[in-house]
Amino acid sequence: MLNPLLDTLSDYPFEALRTLLNPVTPVINDPPIIMSLGEPQHQPPALLTETLMAHAHEWNKYPPMAGTPELRQAIADWLTRRYRLPDGVVDPDRHIANLGGTKEGLYLFSSLVVPREKAGRRPVVLVPNPYYLVYNGAATMAGAEAVFLDATAENGFMPDLAAIPRETWERAALFYLCSPANPQGTIAEIDYLKQAIDLARRYDFVLAVDECYAEIWDRAPPPGALEACAALGDGFRNVVVFHSLSKRSSAAGLRSGFVAGDPALIGHFKHLRDYGGCQVPLPIQAAAAALWRDEAHVEENRTRYRRKFDIAEAALAGRFGFYRPQGGFFLWLDVGDGEEAALRLWREAAVRVLPGGYTARAAAGRANPGARYIRLAIVHDEATLETAFARIARVL
Ligand SMILES: Cc1ncc(COP(=O)(O)O)c(C=O)c1O
Numbered sequence: 001m002l003n004p005l006l007d008t009l010s011d012y013p014f015e016a017l018r019t020l021l022n023p024v025t026p027v028i029n030d031p032p033i034i035m036s037l038g039e040p041q042h043q044p045p046a047l048l049t050e051t052l053m054a055h056a057h058e059w060n061k062y063p064p065m066a067g068t069p070e071l072r073q074a075i076a077d078w079l080t081r082r083y084r085l086p087d088g089v090v091d092p093d094r095h096i097a098n099l100g101g102t103k104e105g106l107y108l109f110s111s112l113v114v115p116r117e118k119a120g121r122r123p124v125v126l127v128p129n130p131y132y133l134v135y136n137g138a139a140t141m142a143g144a145e146a147v148f149l150d151a152t153a154e155n156g157f158m159p160d161l162a163a164i165p166r167e168t169w170e171r172a173a174l175f176y177l178c179s180p181a182n183p184q185g186t187i188a189e190i191d192y193l194k195q196a197i198d199l200a201r202r203y204d205f206v207l208a209v210d211e212c213y214a215e216i217w218d219r220a221p222p223p224g225a226l227e228a229c230a231a232l233g234d235g236f237r238n239v240v241v242f243h244s245l246s247k248r249s250s251a252a253g254l255r256s257g258f259v260a261g262d263p264a265l266i267g268h269f270k271h272l273r274d275y276g277g278c279q280v281p282l283p284i285q286a287a288a289a290a291l292w293r294d295e296a297h298v299e300e301n302r303t304r305y306r307r308k309f310d311i312a313e314a315a316l317a318g319r320f321g322f323y324r325p326q327g328g329f330f331l332w333l334d335v336g337d338g339e340e341a342a343l344r345l346w347r348e349a350a351v352r353v354l355p356g357g358y359t360a361r362a363a364a365g366r367a368n369p370g371a372r373y374i375r376l377a378i379v380h381d382e383a384t385l386e387t388a389f390a391r392i393a394r395v396l
Contacts, residue, residue, distance in 0.1 A: 011361065017354060021346045035377050035380070052284070061282055063279045076091070083223075097259050097273065098288075099259055100256065102243065113206045118171050118173050126172055132176075153334070157185075161199065172205040177225075179214075186326060187222040193224075193227075208241075209240070212242060212246065212247060213327050214248075215247065216305050217327040240260065241261055244257035256280060312389065330377055332373050341374050341396055376388075
């Protein structure tokens with residue numbers, strides 16, 4: 001009765017984490033600190049609620065699926081400012097589709113672009129390893145073979161494009177790339193993005209760059225794939241990017257994001273969403289437009305994350321392979337055995353972290369590249385973080 005492909009989706013990391021930790025009661029009475037979940041803890045700016053209230057009379061209306069013209073214009077303006085694109089290059093009608101958060105768009109995109117066969121064989125979806133679970137789920141449910149590209153300390157935590165055989169490129173239908181990467185925080189530099197775009201065009205696959213952490217950065221703003229397209233010429237052919245207000249505006253509950261890029265793909269994607277997508281309510285679209293137009297709250301947000309990384313660095317530098325992530329809000333710590341460390345941290349310190357192996361997998365005979373690691377979301381207030389790091393340093 002059920003789609004048999006579902007059986008292969010056994011990797012939901014938080015389910016595995018519950019199985020590991022729920023039977024265990026911490027031995028200390030101090031309040032638990034949950035660092036396993038990448039959920040922003042800052043409050044979104046007042047602008048969000050104010051705009052929702054101002055548009056409260058619109059809840060009765062069916063909203064346009066692709067996004068209101070006002071929202072798409074605000075997004076086009078933001079993309080142009082943020083990535084220094086030439087004026088007019090981003091057309092709000094042809095290049096942008098609104099999403100209820102990036103998760104649904106990332107998932108649905110594979111249904112759009114994975115054919116039954118590519119180069120006479122089963123198509124491939126390229127997935128960085130470790131990965132955001134949706135990439136694997138989308139690949140699997142579209143009937144593709146997910147090929148996992150290990151992103152390890154040895155290759156600077158970015159998939160090594162030169163190591164991928166020609167035969168795999170030929171079968172590739174879709175390549176999910178995440179920058180800044182969850183969990184490692186690595187930024188794909190502009191030349192890397194250009195190389196990936198060249199490959200997408202040469203082998204005719206879609207490069208889908210998940211840029212949902214693009215606004216949480218430490219020293220320099222991460223370049224974007226649309227910026228790389230502009231540098232290469234030839235429009236946004238074969239490329240789409242995903243952006244979200246979940247992290248940029250600490251508004252994960254708003255469920256608002258967008259996909260932008262190749263006009264042909266965006267056109268077909270809107271058509272597909274007309275069947276299976278969910279419209280975003282008009283007050284939410286209005287709030288999203290206001291947030292994309294405001295930079296002050298984003299700068300403040302970034303400053304607060306930088307302080308959290310200062311605290312992490314002061315507490316952990318020189319241990320667990322600590323490095324200051326270039327972007328995003330995770331620490332990726334080499335603790336030797338991530339599962340054992342997560343168990344010990346929960347039992348002895350009431351600190352809940354995600355074993356790195358739960359967000360990665362052993363593929364093609366190689367070891368799970370996350371197995372030695374734990375992932376910590378650095379989202380709490382500074383005092384809580386100080387306490388958490390002190391507990392971690394005591395126990396590990
Ligand atoms: C790498 C990555 N992509 C996408 C998402 C989805 O974010 P949202 O649907 O809230 O935009 C997340 C959420 O944690 C994520 O970590």
